[in-house]
Amino acid sequence: MSYKKLLHEHSPKDLAESLVFPVRLSAKQQKAADLQLAEARQKLQEKMTDAEKLTGRLMGLKFRMEDYFRAEKPNTEYSFGYFLKLYIELLDMKRREFAEQIGIDETLLSQLINQRRTPPEYIPIRLELHSNNSIPAEYWFRVIEKDREGAMLLNKAAMRKKEMKYVTGGISVQI
Amino acid sequence: MAIIEVATGRKLTASISPLEDIDFKQITKKRYFFDWKKEKGAGELFKLTLQGESEILGLLALKDFPTEFRMQIHLLCVSRENYSKGKKYDGIAGSLIAFAARTAIGKYFEDACISLLPKTELRAHYKSKYGMMDGGPQLFLEGARLHAIIKKYLP
Numbered sequence: 387m388s389y390k391k392l393l394h395e396h397s398p399k400d401l402a403e404s405l406v407f408p409v410r411l412s413a414k415q416q417k418a419a420d421l422q423l424a425e426a427r428q429k430l431q432e433k434m435t436d437a438e439k440l441t442g443r444l445m446g447l448k449f450r451m452e453d454y455f456r457a458e459k460p461n462t463e464y465s466f467g468y469f470l471k472l473y474i475e476l477l478d479m480k481r482r483e484f485a486e487q488i489g490i491d492e493t494l495l496s497q498l499i500n501q502r503r504t505p506p507e508y509i510p511i512r513l514e515l516h517s518n519n520s521i522p523a524e525y526w527f528r529v530i531e532k533d534r535e536g537a538m539l540l541n542k543a544a545m546r547k548k549e550m551k552y553v554t555g556g557i558s559v560q561i
Numbered sequence: 562m563a564i565i566e567v568a569t570g571r572k573l574t575a576s577i578s579p580l581e582d583i584d585f586k587q588i589t590k591k592r593y594f595f596d597w598k599k600e601k602g603a604g605e606l607f608k609l610t611l612q613g614e615s616e617i618l619g620l621l622a623l624k625d626f627p628t629e630f631r632m633q634i635h636l637l638c639v640s641r642e643n644y645s646k647g648k649k650y651d652g653i654a655g656s657l658i659a660f661a662a663r664t665a666i667g668k669y670f671e672d673a674c675i676s677l678l679p680k681t682e683l684r685a686h687y688k689s690k691y692g693m694m695d696g697g698p699q700l701f702l703e704g705a706r707l708h709a710i711i712k713k714y715l716p
Binding site (some may be wrong): 389393396398400401402403404405406407408409411413418419420421422423424425426427430431434438439440441442443445446447449450476536556 | 643645664667705
């Protein structure tokens with residue numbers, strides 16, 4: 387059904403609440419439109435407060451974490467270390483300063499970022515407190531779980547082979 | 562995200578996921594307003610369904626402009642039964658717009674922006690309903706307003 391016909395049958399309000407129509411512009415019009423949009427955005431960005439910018443950064447981190455731990459397949463691009471490093475970068479902090487603020491040694495922080503140590507249980511809690519509850523501890527725990535799941539799947543055969551020698555008995559029924 | 566069942570006022574859980582080839586079997590122009598097959602490959606396509614159900618309640622076509630940290634809502638629709646008066650569910654279009662905002666923030670953090678190019682007659686309504694701002698012929702959401710639409714539709 388054409389736009390004109392819909393507009394004849396329904397109010398603009400109803401249409402706007404249900405649809406976004408395709409609008410074609412010529413190359414010249416598109417270029418001018420993009421320029422105007424860039425100018426309007428520039429003006430808005432100049433007025434943006436630090437709190438507003440930080441909110442955007444934290445929301446971005448949170449959504450990436452959600453996408454990671456909710457995904458069916460593990461994504462090796464991400465990990466607890468990746469998100470921790472990103473959190474510190476988004477706050478524009480030095481690692482030493484951040485380690486101090488959450489009461490850990492800089493060496494431990496480095497080990498956590500580089501995935502050379504499993505995060506102790508208190509770390510997600512301290513991260514939640516540090517973020518003023520913006521990133522709940524549950525998010526960090528779920529990321530850690532997802533990391534484990536990914537590692538299990540990646541090394542499935544090797545891990546089973548390694549443990550096989552310790553299992554000397556078992557049941558015969560399989561469900 | 563929550564969709565409201567108009568008859569009962571109940572909040573129902575919905576999910577948005579990428580459109581798959583098999584979905585095109587149920588997507589007709591009559592029910593979903595546009596020729597969605599034409600949009601294949603032109604951008605990212607998403608569907609909104611109630612959790613655990615396969616019936617598509619809304620569709621979204623997003624185009625990414627990475628150099629501008631911007632995602633454009635190229636096309637959006639609710640299914641015919643959820644359109645205008647007598648609709649079964651409310652909040653479908655808002656949830657799809659909020660999903661676009663969420664996707665942009667997940668990619669571009671504080672620089673994220675979503676935009677759309679409106680039909681002239683609908684311009685004022687996108688602004689009042691979703692808080693969109695003027696950017697020449699285009700409308701956009703960025704900063705606090707972008708965050709607000711996510712909080713409203715994807716609490």
